[in-house]
Amino acid sequence: MTVKIINNSKHSLPHYETEASAGMDLRANLETPVRLKPLQRALIPTGLFLELPAGYEAQVRPRSGLALKKGITVLNAPGTIDADYRGEVRVILVNLSDADFVIEDGERIAQLVIARHERAEWEVAEELSGTDRGTGGFGSTGVK
Numbered sequence: 001m002t003v004k005i006i007n008n009s010k011h012s013l014p015h016y017e018t019e020a021s022a023g024m025d026l027r028a029n030l031e032t033p034v035r036l037k038p039l040q041r042a043l044i045p046t047g048l049f050l051e052l053p054a055g056y057e058a059q060v061r062p063r064s065g066l067a068l069k070k071g072i073t074v075l076n077a078p079g080t081i082d083a084d085y086r087g088e089v090r091v092i093l094v095n096l097s098d099a100d101f102v103i104e105d106g107e108r109i110a111q112l113v114i115a116r117h118e119r120a121e122w123e124v125a126e127e128l129s130g131t132d133r134g135t136g137g138f139g140s141t142g143v144k
């Protein structure tokens with residue numbers, strides 16, 4: 001598939017790093033570095049604007065390396081980019097570590113996964129079908 005993109009950033013287009021990567025890394029597009037103190041969050045611009053085909057979304061997901069090594073993650077993961085959104089793709093990063101983290105211009109801060117989605121219509125009902133699980137959830141089958 002192809003997706004229209006405007007790249008107003010100082011950086012090259014996001015790309016798949018390997019043959020079967022699901023996500024393309026997103027780079028921060030910053031005039032000056034952003035310092036995140038512990039538990040602080042910030043809206044980080046990418047300089048990218050998308051026109052996704054109807055029936056597709058783009059998901060903004062954390063990078064596992066940043067999460068594991070630095071405690072930096074995407075607060076609303078997965079962030080949803082709607083097909084009718086024409087604004088800049090931005091990333092809500094949060095610092096869950098106990099140390100300051102500085103986001104530099106051009107740093108790979110998150111990844112973008114483009115995915116198909118359904119659009120559902122509700123069928124309002126009085127009863128739902130029976131199942132083995134029934135209303136059990138939230139650890140009803142045990143926690144180990």
Ligand SMILES: O=c1ccn([C@H]2C[C@H](O)[C@@H](COP(=O)(O)OP(=O)(O)OP(=O)(O)O)O2)c(=O)[nH]1
Nearest residue numbers: 060076079080081082083085088089090091092
């Ligand atoms: O991580 C994100 C999440 C959203 N968006 C943009 C694209 C998306 O289409 C739009 C709205 O996102 P969402 O529906 O999650 O936000 P909302 O808080 O429900 O706001 P709205 O009332 O504008 O829908 O904001 C981003 O750039 N990054």
